[in-house]
Amino acid sequence: MLEEPSEFRAVVFDSADPDFFMPHVDLTKVAEYTAEAAKAGGPGDASLGMLFQRLSRLPVVTIGKLRGRARGAGSEFLLACDVRFASREHAVLGQPEVGFGASPGAGGVQRLARLMGAGRALEVLLGADDYDAELAERYGWINRAVPDAELDAVVDRFAHRVARFPADAVVATKATVVHATAPSDDELRAAAVVFQHFVREGAVGRRTALLMERGLQTRGRTELDLGEALAALPPDDGAHDEGA
Amino acid sequence: MLEEPSEFRAVVFDSADPDFFMPHVDLTKVAEYTAEAAKAGGPGDASLGMLFQRLSRLPVVTIGKLRGRARGAGSEFLLACDVRFASREHAVLGQPEVGFGASPGAGGVQRLARLMGAGRALEVLLGADDYDAELAERYGWINRAVPDAELDAVVDRFAHRVARFPADAVVATKATVVHATAPSDDELRAAAVVFQHFVREGAVGRRTALLMERGLQTRGRTELDLGEALAALPPDDGAHDEGA
Amino acid sequence: MLEEPSEFRAVVFDSADPDFFMPHVDLTKVAEYTAEAAKAGGPGDASLGMLFQRLSRLPVVTIGKLRGRARGAGSEFLLACDVRFASREHAVLGQPEVGFGASPGAGGVQRLARLMGAGRALEVLLGADDYDAELAERYGWINRAVPDAELDAVVDRFAHRVARFPADAVVATKATVVHATAPSDDELRAAAVVFQHFVREGAVGRRTALLMERGLQTRGRTELDLGEALAALPPDDGAHDEGA
Numbered sequence: 001m002l003e004e005p006s007e008f009r010a011v012v013f014d015s016a017d018p019d020f021f022m023p024h025v026d027l028t029k030v031a032e033y034t035a036e037a038a039k040a041g042g043p044g045d046a047s048l049g050m051l052f053q054r055l056s057r058l059p060v061v062t063i064g065k066l067r068g069r070a071r072g073a074g075s076e077f078l079l080a081c082d083v084r085f086a087s088r089e090h091a092v093l094g095q096p097e098v099g100f101g102a103s104p105g106a107g108g109v110q111r112l113a114r115l116m117g118a119g120r121a122l123e124v125l126l127g128a129d130d131y132d133a134e135l136a137e138r139y140g141w142i143n144r145a146v147p148d149a150e151l152d153a154v155v156d157r158f159a160h161r162v163a164r165f166p167a168d169a170v171v172a173t174k175a176t177v178v179h180a181t182a183p184s185d186d187e188l189r190a191a192a193v194v195f196q197h198f199v200r201e202g203a204v205g206r207r208t209a210l211l212m213e214r215g216l217q218t219r220g221r222t223e224l225d226l227g228e229a230l231a232a233l234p235p236d237d238g239a240h241d242e243g244a
Numbered sequence: 245m246l247e248e249p250s251e252f253r254a255v256v257f258d259s260a261d262p263d264f265f266m267p268h269v270d271l272t273k274v275a276e277y278t279a280e281a282a283k284a285g286g287p288g289d290a291s292l293g294m295l296f297q298r299l300s301r302l303p304v305v306t307i308g309k310l311r312g313r314a315r316g317a318g319s320e321f322l323l324a325c326d327v328r329f330a331s332r333e334h335a336v337l338g339q340p341e342v343g344f345g346a347s348p349g350a351g352g353v354q355r356l357a358r359l360m361g362a363g364r365a366l367e368v369l370l371g372a373d374d375y376d377a378e379l380a381e382r383y384g385w386i387n388r389a390v391p392d393a394e395l396d397a398v399v400d401r402f403a404h405r406v407a408r409f410p411a412d413a414v415v416a417t418k419a420t421v422v423h424a425t426a427p428s429d430d431e432l433r434a435a436a437v438v439f440q441h442f443v444r445e446g447a448v449g450r451r452t453a454l455l456m457e458r459g460l461q462t463r464g465r466t467e468l469d470l471g472e473a474l475a476a477l478p479p480d481d482g483a484h485d486e487g488a
Numbered sequence: 489m490l491e492e493p494s495e496f497r498a499v500v501f502d503s504a505d506p507d508f509f510m511p512h513v514d515l516t517k518v519a520e521y522t523a524e525a526a527k528a529g530g531p532g533d534a535s536l537g538m539l540f541q542r543l544s545r546l547p548v549v550t551i552g553k554l555r556g557r558a559r560g561a562g563s564e565f566l567l568a569c570d571v572r573f574a575s576r577e578h579a580v581l582g583q584p585e586v587g588f589g590a591s592p593g594a595g596g597v598q599r600l601a602r603l604m605g606a607g608r609a610l611e612v613l614l615g616a617d618d619y620d621a622e623l624a625e626r627y628g629w630i631n632r633a634v635p636d637a638e639l640d641a642v643v644d645r646f647a648h649r650v651a652r653f654p655a656d657a658v659v660a661t662k663a664t665v666v667h668a669t670a671p672s673d674d675e676l677r678a679a680a681v682v683f684q685h686f687v688r689e690g691a692v693g694r695r696t697a698l699l700m701e702r703g704l705q706t707r708g709r710t711e712l713d714l715g716e717a718l719a720a721l722p723p724d725d726g727a728h729d730e731g732a
Contacts, residue, residue: 061366061370082366083366097657097661098653098654101656103657103664104661109661109665109668110664111362113669114362114668115361115363116628117669118603118665118669118670119569119570119571119572119603119630119631120571120628122549122570122571122665122666123570123571123646126570126571126650126662128649128653129646140360140363140364143364158367158373160475161343161371161372161373161474163479164475164477164478164480165342165370165479166451166480168345168445168447169341169344169345169346169347169442172442173369174366174370176353176354177357177362177366177369180431181357181361181365182362194660194664198657203654231648231652234652235652235653236652305610305614326606326607326610326611326614327608327611327614358605358606359606359607384604384605384608387611401719402611402615402617405587405615405616405719406614407723408719408722408723408724409589409614409616409718409723410586410724411724412589412686412689412691413586413588413590413691414586416591416682416686417585417586417591417613420591420597420679420682421597421601421606421609421613422610424598424601424602424675425605425606425609426606
């Protein structure tokens with residue numbers, strides 16, 4: 001519907017839950033989701049990454065307003081929005097996939113590498129840790145960490161400006177930036193294949209099962225501090241020796 | 245003349261006006277400028293963007309020192325310089341084109357996307373707002389926001405270092421960086437075509453006329469706070485509904 | 489050996505010397521080094537840049553922990569690591585090659601341009617100055633400047649997380665980021681050729697000889713403050729006129 005010509009030119013994505021924007025995908029249900037998605041879309045484009053790719057090309061301005069946690073596909077959704085503003089006090093971002101034994105499958109690897117450069121993207125992706133808004137801003141993950149009391153005003157100011165400006169200028173300028181900076185469809189399709197491969201592998205199932213016992217998918221410490229919970233898992237397979 | 249071999253290897257671009265470095269192009273005169281430029285240059289290269297492209301390839305080091313406001317083509321000029329230092333207290337940067345109903349035509353879209361990444365470039369370009377030096381530094385628009393009292397010393401230190409170093413090393417290293425990072429000539433030519441298209445369209449003329457009534461092109465509030473003035477214009481054409 | 493499959497998945501590169509991590513290459517010995525390297529490697533791949541390229545592709549996570557100074561090839565080594573953390577109080581980074589009359593030959597130009605964008609890379613490379621950790625962080629040269637008392641803990645936390653995560657997920661994710669962001673082998677080979685050309689030229693020999701008289705390659709002011717020492721050299725050849 002948003003792909004039709006429309007008078008709505010700025011859309012703000014917000015969350016009613018103060019703790020969670022989008023926590024992450026339930027990795028035990030990916031096969032199910034994929035089967036459903038395959039019924040809806042064409043071959044090769046049934047992935048979440050390609051859905052987010054289409055989001056990023058919409059002829060409207062998409063604004064992510066983050067309070068609470070956005071991890072995994074939640075972060076990847078925000079990364080496919082045009083701009084991202086977050087509460088300095090409350091926002092948390094993470095790409096925890098590697099900690100589960102997978103790799104972000106919906107554009108997180110590709111978009112973070114472009115936004116923050118190799119060194120910081122490798123830290124975020126390989127470390128699978130939680131990041132507060134202040135550090136996420138320094139790394140370029142979000143546009144700005146804003147004091148919580150000012151977040152609504154900052155987002156409203158931007159949304160109202162854009163919505164009043166001539167639509168064709170907004171749309172053409174957005175399209176040029178997205179064209180010059182976005183990952184290719186091929187990169188996103190490859191990421192989806194790698195993600196699916198890892199989700200079918202043993203480590204993801206075992207580690208997700210362990211985390212479920214510790215409260216994954218329920219409101220509690222494991223979800224609130226997922227970065228800590230991942231580090232507390234026993235090392236998998238041949239991983240008992242650590243470098244130093 | 246600067247394209248000739250020269251012993252001047254560092255050029256500082258400064259402004260005598262404390263409020264304005266280069267405010268922006270008079271959009272009502274673009275047709276005139278273009279006709280003049282076409283007399284001087286070859287076909288397809290008569291645009292401001294291609295002039296700035298040539299600036300960025302000069303075998304001298306170009307340094308922008310910003311006090312006051314640099315908007316539109318003023319910002320694009322600075323972006324084509326090698327390095328940019330700005331007064332923390334006084335500098336203001338903006339790409340207001342979308343607020344007029346156009347799109348930056350002289351490399352602003354392409355260079356900002358490369359310098360600050362997609363999210364922040366989209367914010368700057370679509371929001372058409374004014375940015376102080378501190379935020380411009382966080383976004384990578386300028387190298388550094390420097391306390392006004394230290395700005396001259398910082399620029400002089402850099403200029404004098406570069407001017408004393410072996411010329412061939414300076415020139416070869418600059419050329420490698422510019423080659424690896426600059427937008428292509430084709431991207432800049434396409435941006436000029438899009439800009440010209442928008443300038444000939446109705447919205448730019450109507451909005452510029454409204455702003456002229458409010459003091460555009462004269463020293464006063466409208467020029468000092470152009471970001472505010474653009475947001476205060478009535479929405480154009482089918483833009484009366486806003487998203488939320 | 490590190491290129492063999494291994495259970496060590498995180499390697500921390502540290503320095504026992506509190507003042508120097510890797511100061512820089514002795515430019516008077518490059519011909520010697522190159523002859524030695526040519527015996528060991530295949531044609532075209534005997535350069536330090538290609539060695540660092542192989543480092544960046546290792547299926548282990550490489551972590552640079554910087555106290556003291558990393559200049560020239562020392563900085564280029566760190567840039568080829570996956571992540572870089574530095575002591576806020578003590579770390580110093582520099583690419584002094586242009587000040588000697590050369591151009592970084594082992595990936596510094598290419599990696600800095602990608603990490604910090606054109607403007608800041610040109611400042612760092614052409615100015616050949618020393619940068620403290622705080623500014624290096626703002627420019628993206630390092631992941632983070634960390635208070636010295638916390639540096640070991642930050643590095644250990646990251647290393648231990650990565651070492652406990654499933655190896656195949658870590659390795660595949662790293663490979664995707666490196667593939668998308670690294671300079672090409674051809675760019676690195678070209679940089680090595682340019683570097684060798686400059687090292688054979690007169691200016692590098694003359695300037696290195698002057699610096700040797702002033703204490704280069706010995707522990708003292710010239711090495712501690714190389715950025716200052718380079719600016720204090722007399723200008724070379726036709727460089728007596730300075731721009732302003």
